Amino acid sequence: AQKVTQAQTEISVVEKEDVTLDCVYETRDTTYYLFWYKQPPSGELVFLIRRNSFDEQNEISGRYSWNFQKSTSSFNFTITASQVVDSAVYFCALSDSQTGANNLFFGTGTRLTVIP
Amino acid sequence: EPEVTQTPSHQVTQMGQEVILRCVPISNHLYFYWYRQILGQKVEFLVSFYNNEISEKSEIFDDQFSVERPDGSNFTLKIRSTKLEDSAMYFCASRVRTAYEQYFGPGTRLTVT
Numbered sequence: 001a002q003k004v005t006q007a008q009t010e011i012s013v014v015e016k017e018d019v020t021l022d023c024v025y026e027t028r029d030t031t032y033y034l035f036w037y038k039q040p041p042s043g044e045l046v047f048l049i050r051r052n053s054f055d056e057q058n059e060i061s062g063r064y065s066w067n068f069q070k071s072t073s074s075f076n077f078t079i080t081a082s083q084v085v086d087s088a089v090y091f092c093a094l095s096d097s098q099t100g101a102n103n104l105f106f107g108t109g110t111r112l113t114v115i116p
Numbered sequence: 117e118p119e120v121t122q123t124p125s126h127q128v129t130q131m132g133q134e135v136i137l138r139c140v141p142i143s144n145h146l147y148f149y150w151y152r153q154i155l156g157q158k159v160e161f162l163v164s165f166y167n168n169e170i171s172e173k174s175e176i177f178d179d180q181f182s183v184e185r186p187d188g189s190n191f192t193l194k195i196r197s198t199k200l201e202d203s204a205m206y207f208c209a210s211r212v213r214t215a216y217e218q219y220f221g222p223g224t225r226l227t228v229t
Contacts, residue, residue: 033216045159045207045220091159095216101147101164101171102216104209108158 002027004094004107012113013082021077021110023092029053032096034068034075035104039089051075082114118142120221122208128227129198137193137224139208148191149209149218150183152176159207165191198228 003026013019025034036048049059051068059066063080079086089111093104121140129135141148150162163183164171170183182194191210195202205225209218 035217037220042222043205043225044222045209047217047219050215050217093159101149101166102211103149103161103164103172104151104159104218105161106159 002094002096002098002105004092004105006090006092006107006110008110009108010111010113012115014115015084016081018078018080019082019112021079021090021092021112023075023077023107025073025075025092025094027094027096027098029096029098032094033102035093035095036066036075036077037091037093037106039091039109041088045091048077079112082112084114084116087112087114118144120208120210120219122206122221122224124224125222126225126227128229131200131228132197135195135198135226137195137206137208137226139191139193139221140189141191141208141210142219143189144212145210145219146213147171147211147218148183148185149211150193151207151209151220152204153207153223154204162193162206195226198226200228202226203228 005024032053034051038046065078067076089109091109092107095102123138148165151159153159161174163173163177180196184192205223207223208221211218
């Protein structure tokens with residue numbers, strides 16, 4: 001069965017610090033997809049990134065970067081020079097063939113608070 | 117930029133009443149989903165819908181729940197007889213056939229009293 005573990009329940013950082021959010025997943029499939037979503041205080045779920053299991057290239061988008069390592073089944077998310085607007089709950093999610101329509105299986109989320 | 121919309125934003129209902137939550141997915145999307153999030157907890161899959169039928173449903177999605185796509189734009193979730201434990205945020209999501217990221221609506225907060 002799929003499993004997504006976000007061991008960090010809450011993290012607080014001071015503005016401009018870097019922060020890494022951890023995500024560890026389990027799946028029996030060789031083809032799967034990993035995602036990060038942001039849930040700001042307003043409550044909506046905002047898609048940030050998708051990673052395919054066959055593409056281990058790390059990705060950078062502005063202050064955001066993602067480190068995908070199949071060897072450790074991890075898909076970590078780093079925010080560089082954090083800002084107050086980054087304060088949100090961040091969810092890691094997995095989709096594989098066990099979910100026929102590729103529904104998402106979410107972790108429990110990490111609440112990030114950036115202190116000005 | 118196209119987005120998923122949901123109505124109402126907040127619904128208060130009494131236990132045992134029927135509720136219908138409405139969603140308008142992004143127009144060229146073909147897969148539709150409902151998820152729920154009990155306050156402070158993780159997002160849980162309820163049901164997926166493709167080609168006018170349910171593709172998959174979770175254990176949460178029991179006989180009290182149903183989904184429908186009554187026309188070319190709306191996608192609804194009905195709860196026949198609400199229970200206190202149905203109180204949650206309900207999210208609709210959609211995606212295109214060839215990409216797996218799902219785009220979520222703003223959610224409907226359902227409060228059952």
